Amino acid sequence: MPRVDFLGTGNAFSPHGRMHALALIDGDILIDAPPTVITQLKRSGYSSGQIRHLLFTHWHGDHIFGFPFMMLERKFVTNREMEVGLEIYLRPGGKEILSGLCETGFPGSLESLDTMVNWNEEEDGDVGDTDWKFNRFPVNHNPETDPHGYELIHSSGFRMLHCGDSGPCPEIDRRAPKADVIVVEMGVPDIGDFPHHHRPSDVISLSERNPHAKILVTHNYSSAKGRQEGFQNPSLPETICQLEDFDSLEIFEDGSFEIINKI
Ligand SMILES: [Zn+2]
Ligand SMILES: [Zn+2]
Numbered sequence: 353m354p355r356v357d358f359l360g361t362g363n364a365f366s367p368h369g370r371m372h373a374l375a376l377i378d379g380d381i382l383i384d385a386p387p388t389v390i391t392q393l394k395r396s397g398y399s400s401g402q403i404r405h406l407l408f409t410h411w412h413g414d415h416i417f418g419f420p421f422m423m424l425e426r427k428f429v430t431n432r433e434m435e436v437g438l439e440i441y442l443r444p445g446g447k448e449i450l451s452g453l454c455e456t457g458f459p460g461s462l463e464s465l466d467t468m469v470n471w472n473e474e475e476d477g478d479v480g481d482t483d484w485k486f487n488r489f490p491v492n493h494n495p496e497t498d499p500h501g502y503e504l505i506h507s508s509g510f511r512m513l514h515c516g517d518s519g520p521c522p523e524i525d526r527r528a529p530k531a532d533v534i535v536v537e538m539g540v541p542d543i544g545d546f547p548h549h550h551r552p553s554d555v556i557s558l559s560e561r562n563p564h565a566k567i568l569v570t571h572n573y574s575s576a577k578g579r580q581e582g583f584q585n586p587s588l589p590e591t592i593c594q595l596e597d598f599d600s601l602e603i604f605e606d607g608s609f610e611i612i613n614k615i
Contacts, residue, residue, distance in 0.1 A: 354378055354483065354506050354603040359392040361570045361595045363539040364414040367583065369576025370597055372414045375514065375535065380404040381479055383502065383514055389418030390425050396598065401430025405479050407441040407486065409516030410499035411449055419450050420457035423468065427461070438469045439480055441488070443498050447471050483507040489527065491518030493548045503527050510607050517571060519547045520554050528562045533601065533609065537571030538594075541583055552586040559592050567592045568601070568611070 356377050362370030372386035376393070382403050386392070390400050400422045409415055426438070442450070454462040462468075476487040485505045493499035493516065501516040501524065513531040515524050517539065528534055536558060539549035550558070559567045569592060575582040576596055585594055593611055603609045 353605075354508070354510070356512070356601040356603075357396060357398075358568075358570060358595045358597065358599045358601075359396050359398075360386060360388075361572055361576075361597050361599070363537070363571045363573050364412065365573070366414075367573060367575045368579045368581045370572060373537065373571040375570070377484065377504070378482065381407065381482060381484065383407050384409055384415040385418040385422055386414050387417040387421075390421050399430045400425045401436055403438060404436060405439050405441065405482070407479075407502055408443070408446060408450075409501065409514075410493060410497040411446070412494070412497050412517065415517070416450065416453065420454045420462065423454055423462050423465065424458050427464070427468065434468065439472050440469050441472045441474075441479075441486065443488075443500065444473050445498070446473075479504075489523045490521075491516050491523060492521035493517045493519070503531070506603065508603070508605060508607050510603050510609065512601075513565075517549065519549050520558065524558070525561065528558070528565060531562070531565050532607065533566045533568060534558070534562065535568045535570055538569045538573060539571050540573050541586070552588060555592060556588060559589060563591070566609070566611075569594045 356375055359376055360371030360374040362372055371392050374386050374392050375383045380402055479486050483506055487503040488500045491499045491501045502514045504512045511531045513527050513534045515536045517537050536550055538555050540546045540551050542551045542553050574585045600612045
């Protein structure tokens, strides 16, 4: 049964009770590599050595700084025999950024990156031999980070739009009508204009424009449910689910789905 585990749901500031936003599909497709990615995998019972596909959305530290840790752990601990190949889906220029990070983090230890990974710069195609196809699309976020989202289509017909980090944008609106689930960031509160992020009012508006779709909020600026510190959860309509760390999405054969809250 296809599933998506949300191993983190916080923005770059890792609000109280939230790790950085991180989604894992079917146990081996990872979207981004936040600084504590290996910690987040382990605490949910997964291992860096089982990741076969890594999809990058953009070049901000809360999405990429865990890459050297992941590669180092694979090389020396979790994938020593290199039995599990890793395909990396990224924009042109990304290989240099990620290689530079590895050289900065662990000089001399990860020079063999090219033997450990397959770099894939295609904008769409199959996610290896999995049941998923992907389509990468540009979003509205800091342009220096070459920001993108991913439309992920399961062989059952189920469609998930992962918007990466982005404010409202035409490319999201263009794909949203076909999506069953829209995973959207809510990186900032309603305290001003932030074109590169969704605010609660923007998420509500997205939901109103797409009543057919379930909106899942991640990369949340507010503290986890029940925490007294920091920003409190904004109140949003019931059609919108503010994910918590450890939540998962389970998808059934008929294309229906359920959000499982583990806490
Ligand atoms: Zn971010
Ligand atoms: Zn970002």
